[in-house]
Amino acid sequence: MWRGNWFESISPSLDSAEKSDWTANSELNQATDQAGCSATALAPVYPLITRGASISGCIIRAEVSLNMISQNRIAIALLVVAMVFASPLSAQQKRRLIIDQDASGPGGTDLQAVLALVNSPETDVLGITVMTGDQWRDEEVAHTLRFLEIIGRTDIPVIPGAVFPLVNSKEEIAQWEKQFGKVIYQGAWNRGKPAHGPWEIPPMPEGAPSTKAANEDAAHFLVRMVRKYPHEITIYEGGPLTNLALAQTIDPEFASLAKELILMGGSIHPVTDNAEFTLTPHREFNLWMDPEASRRVLRSAWARIVVTTVDISVKTRMDKALTAEIAKGTTPSAKYVAKYAQDSFLWDELAAVAWLDPTIITRTTKLYMDVSIDHGPTYGDTLVWAPGEKPALSGPLVEVQEDLNKGKFYKEFVQLMMRATPDAHQL
Numbered sequence: 002m003w004r005g006n007w008f009e010s011i012s013p014s015l016d017s018a019e020k021s022d023w024t025a026n027s028e029l030n031q032a033t034d035q036a037g038c039s040a041t042a043l044a045p046v047y048p049l050i051t052r053g054a055s056i057s058g059c060i061i062r063a064e065v066s067l068n069m070i071s072q073n074r075i076a077i078a079l080l081v082v083a084m085v086f087a088s089p090l091s092a093q094q095k096r097r098l099i100i101d102q103d104a105s106g107p108g109g110t111d112l113q114a115v116l117a118l119v120n121s122p123e124t125d126v127l128g129i130t131v132m133t134g135d136q137w138r139d140e141e142v143a144h145t146l147r148f149l150e151i152i153g154r155t156d157i158p159v160i161p162g163a164v165f166p167l168v169n170s171k172e173e174i175a176q177w178e179k180q181f182g183k184v185i186y187q188g189a190w191n192r193g194k195p196a197h198g199p200w201e202i203p204p205m206p207e208g209a210p211s212t213k214a215a216n217e218d219a220a221h222f223l224v225r226m227v228r229k230y231p232h233e234i235t236i237y238e239g240g241p242l243t244n245l246a247l248a249q250t251i252d253p254e255f256a257s258l259a260k261e262l263i264l265m266g267g268s269i270h271p272v273t274d275n276a277e278f279t280l281t282p283h284r285e286f287n288l289w290m291d292p293e294a295s296r297r298v299l300r301s302a303w304a305r306i307v308v309t310t311v312d313i314s315v316k317t318r319m320d321k322a323l324t325a326e327i328a329k330g331t332t333p334s335a336k337y338v339a340k341y342a343q344d345s346f347l348w349d350e351l352a353a354v355a356w357l358d359p360t361i362i363t364r365t366t367k368l369y370m371d372v373s374i375d376h377g378p379t380y381g382d383t384l385v386w387a388p389g390e391k392p393a394l395s396g397p398l399v400e401v402q403e404d405l406n407k408g409k410f411y412k413e414f415v416q417l418m419m420r421a422t423p424d425a426h427q428l
């Protein structure tokens with residue numbers, strides 16, 4: 002709610018009788034007390050409130066006669082009303098968010114999740130931090146910049162993060178495979194025909210961006226934001242956890258200063274015929290690509306961690322019917338999704354939409370979660386324990402989503418893909 006020295010700023014314009022009328026009104030105090038509002042904050046606008054009027058959600062029931070209010074007082078009251086409605090209330094009601102994403106593109110699960118979060122009228126997206134994951138970082142940054150140009154949100158900063166994991170590497174996994182077997186999906190390391198190196202950006206089907214990424218690095222941006230807005234920022238994590246681990250290393254209070262961590266990651270016991278998970282049911286890409294980073298993050302002091310695992314993600318699908326429904330839309334968002342959609346599980350989209358509307362999730366459980374950093378056969382595997390089996394070293398219990406209302410999820414996902422982007426503008 003707006004606060005400030007409003008009385009001091011307007012008191013020179015009022016005579017003594019008017020000052021008394023503005024500051025001492027038992028009817029206002031009683032009404033605002035009953036409504037759970039601040040009489041002090043609303044006192045300047047009280048002369049203009051009529052029966053049943055609403056100011057910032059506070060219902061004031063009072064009979065006020067305007068006959069004896071001078072034009073000067075009306076003008077001042079109108080000014081203060083404008084101040085109230087122009088206050089940070091609306092911004093405070095939005096949910097502050099940083100999207101940490103391996104934003105491969107064009108289209109696909111990564112940027113569709115970003116779109117869901119940006120297109121929601123509930124969110125205040127402070128920035129999109131990018132790390133190597135499904136593609137190399139620089140390629141992902143370019144796709145993200147172009148995506149934001151298309152939907153008209155170039156005001157959202159794109160902040161480059163980690164290019165390589167803390168310890169793991171493409172070369173190390175090549176040696177690991179010789180001893181323990183093939184890793185089917187390795188993101189940037191084996192994506193593309195042929196796969197390319199970290200500094201190459203292949204021709205972009207959607208066109209190259211004209212905007213530029215921020216000069217700041219992701220880890221310092223993350224730390225700076227949680228220091229600026231302590232306990233207010235949700236961190237949405239849709240990729241490998243390297244950026245978050247680096248932020249935690251820079252500032253040991255990073256995790257504890259965030260509001261919560263929303264994570265797409267981990268695999269426990271997925272029911273699927275997908276070969277990637279039937280052969281290695283505990284390996285999930287986001288936690289696997291940088292196991293040491295995953296361990297550091299999951300053992301940090303987050304107030305809350307919500308996890309969308311492979312287990313629930315494989316219950317969803319971005320199929321042709323869903324794409325066709327979105328293609329009916331006429332917004333830049335809908336056209337982008339329809340043009341670049343991929344037939345896949347809705348990995349990151351489910352994590353994003355379920356954060357926006359938790360009622361989509363119909364069953365959850367709480368577990369301790371970690372990642373194996375043994376460089377043997379379990380390297381990068383998801384580890385979990387029940388609450389009564391807490392390991393000697395662990396982070397907080399995490400909320401693991403187990404089931405969902407699929408129809409409700411699809412409906413809300415389609416709506417978010419089709420809607421006009423809030424605060425959109427043209428270059």
